[in-house]
Amino acid sequence: MDQSIKFDLDLIHRYDKSGPRYTSYPTALELHEGFGEAEYRQQIAKSNALGGPLSLYFHIPFCDTVCFYCACNKIITKNRAHAVPYLDSLVQEIAMQGALFDKSRVVNQLHWGGGTPTFLNYAQMRQLMEATRTHFNLRDDDKGEYSIEVDPRETNDQTIAQLRELGFNRISLGLQDFDPAVQKAVNRIQSKEQTFAVLDAARQEGFRSTNIDLIYGLPLQTEQSFAATLDQVLAYEPDRFSIFNYAHMPSRFKTQRQIVETELPSPALKLDILQMVGKKLTDAGYVYIGMDHFAKPDDELAVAQREGKLYRNFQGYSTHSDCDLVGLGVTSIGRVADAYLQNNKELDEYQSSIAEGKLPVFRGVALDEDDKLRRAVITQLICHFDLDFSKIEQEFNISFHDYFGPEFASLNAMQNDGLLTLSDQGIQVLPAGRLLIRNICMVFDRYLAQKQQQFSRVI
Structure with a gap:
């Protein structure tokens, strides 16, 4: 596997905007x-x-x-x-x-x-x-x-x-x-x-x-x-x-x-x-x-x-x-089965929950099928810099091109900019696109538009 990176200043300037770090999806x-x-x-x-x-x-x-x-x-x-x-x-x-x-x-x-x-x-x-x-x-x-x-x-x-x-x-x-x-x-x-x-x-x-x-x-x-x-x-x-x-x-x-x-x-x-x-x-x-x-x-x-x-x-x-x-302790986040969850963020609330014999969970989200599909796509890209459409199609019983039709316009633009190569079989992130992997993942994030201002810049 090629694990190299290419530093392209022009690309970085054009793609430097706010976005998630994708330690989870949904975030x-x-x-x-x-x-x-x-x-x-x-x-x-x-x-x-x-x-x-x-x-x-x-x-x-x-x-x-x-x-x-x-x-x-x-x-x-x-x-x-x-x-x-x-x-x-x-x-x-x-x-x-x-x-x-x-x-x-x-x-x-x-x-x-x-x-x-x-x-x-x-x-x-x-x-x-x-x-x-x-x-x-x-x-x-x-x-x-x-x-x-x-x-x-x-x-x-x-x-x-x-x-x-x-x-x-x-x-x-x-x-x-x-x-x-x-x-x-x-x-x-x-x-x-x-x-x-x-x-x-x-x-x-x-x-x-x-x-x-x-x-x-x-x-x-x-x-x-x-x-x-x-x-x-x-x-x-x-x-x-x-x-x-x-x-x-x-x-x-x-x-x-x-x-x-x-x-x-x-x-x-x-x-x-x-x-x-x-x-x-x-x-x-x-x-x-x-x-x-x-x-x-x-x-x-x-x-x-x-x-x-x-x-x-x-x-x-x-x-x-x-x-x-x-996740254990105040403010910790866990991922169990099909959900993400977080403990109380304030120390007194955390300790009060424990004293009352209650699990200190105060918020979470259960993933739907679309969440799990998009999580699989984002995880594969951010970890391995490539994506095999057929594996996603087999796991989730979809046609990748049909399901993600609107996303292909952004992917084609990224291909033209040299971030990735796009084929009928999948996506391959190029060395110039690896520093901008968050941008590529953001293409598949259906929650992003309304929340983008709350994230740090990608570079």
Whole structure:
């Protein structure tokens, strides 16, 4: 499989508009409060009837300090005692949800995100993992994909050893940028020594995959400064990179109002940075997985993409397309059977639901047949950069050309622009179209027109 990319400035300028990241379809904007605990229980019953492995996501919302760019659901506090009542509620939710899923279903994927999961101390992390093992069927053979997000400022050698002991075998390190001026502008002061000590410790403890998160488009960044950060990280050869485009949306995310807008790089400069990133990483031997993600050619994500087994969920790209995703904790989102659902977004509401013995589901959406069809099309395109019409036709008993007749006008225009090739058999995304894969997927999104202004720009 050709996993290369081509940077075409003219195309990027013409197609740079707002759109979803497609960690789900329909997107989270379609979740509604008419879907609650009763509907979720129905979907769990359907899921159990189908069987198969599970994926668990745990949201740990606490952070010691605020990073001004952050758009995550988090609670900023230096008081570690705030984690105690939350952890009690989370353990109760684990028991409640675990009782509803067949215990024979193996957990092949587990992820702790946040916030900062390592805000918890070792005893609390062990309590959380033990509760999970009691109520769900966790693997004992280290063959699962058990991952955690860590802040190197909150982590040391002992923490990494403890995480490995608890069963984690993949780790993602938040970094964003090493430049001191940029760090000060976004209120995230983090040294190279802290960062690389954690990376070294993870390798020594036998973590099978290491990922580094970077963000381009932050205040005071230049192409040269970000290249310096990238060079320093490349010297340590992490298995994966997640390099995100900073989306400045202060009307939605209050912490971003502390960023000085005049210090943000221009759109042209952001494109220069992105082009530099793509060249440096591909020259270093990494392959473009898609949607901000690069990996070494022998990494599980790159292999899964070449073998046609890559999937995309709320944590990004995954090798476990066969897993229903159970979300646990405040604001977490899950995908079970034919539905997406989200827990309460406010901490007091989440804890009140748990105290009353209720599942903390406050909204969701059950997919209809059109949703499932379009999800299959979008997932195939965003993960593999191609689409075989016959496979979709066989799975959904449709004629692709008849069903998606109106979409072909947009696809033909994209073919004329060199984003893709279109034939009677399918779609093949070209190297120039891979950076714009969101645009191609948007062609098949029937909800997009009325919601487009609520998404970040694709580039």
